[in-house]
Amino acid sequence: MSIVDEIKTHCDNGNLFHLLPIEPGRSVERDVFVSKEIWDFLDGNDADVKLQQVGARAYRRLESFVCGNAVVLGMNPLQKDRTSLIARNDPTSDGVVDVRINDPQPAVRIFGCFATRNVLVLLLRRTRQELAQKGFASSIRLCRRQWDHLFSSCTPLVSEDPHDYITGTFDIG
């Protein structure tokens, strides 16, 4: 079974949700699939009002990815720019990336993996405060365990070429 078939099965079973732009006129150029945990965050189900607002901003940020806008991808986990929208995490061999919502506060990281080019599966959300308490590395490991639980026969995409992850990456130069 291909990774795309597995994603479809998880969507059918309600384990993953495919994100659509709110605006009906916007087209889907890339795919983002999210877990229930991420959907609840994006849908504003947090008790914290500030996190509800960050969730709405994060949704729009993800829409930008979905609609095919240029994206800065941080390839080197140890030297990534603070403002890269998506960045690979150490160890890169695990294939875990995070979407970074830095502004406004509280800053949030949404962890996930690329299933294939332009197909991002997001599984775990952490505020920076939670990361300070629980540890960045353990969150990366937990994300990978969640991936392995969902996709036991497929590994995340790992490549040293940014174009293997996303078409339309923007190299700041």
Added chain:
Amino acid sequence: MTISLAPSILAEPAGEERLSARTLAYVSEAARDQLYDLVVQNCIETGVTKATLAKRLGKDPAQISRLLGAPGNWTIDTFAELLFAINGSMLQASSYLPLRAAVSNRRAPACLDASTIVKMSPSVFNEAQTIRKSQEITAPMSTVRNRADYTYAG
């Protein structure tokens, strides 16, 4: 299942009802996103580098990296300076009513065969259609957003 935030988050304001904090956060982010995308597209089209931009603006390259890394809360001055420094462009602004645009027929997962898969959640689709129809009755069509709306003078 295909899913989106309920389109009602973008319903046009009526009367004195207070807008939700989430709506305001979303529309603010959308503005940041569009300005950022405009700058980035100009950078890509002209091939200007971070180093060149930094020299033209008299700023540190690291500062340009931070600005171009992701959409941010730029001041209008910062945005105007960046845009002009890239290729001499100036902003020509326009607005649009997001829920009045025609529904795109590319709303299924791009990685899956649209004919076999997941459709838009019926409740979300119906809500979008209802809002669109009710607004068509009460007001004329607004400008449809398009990159061509941002034309450059200069």
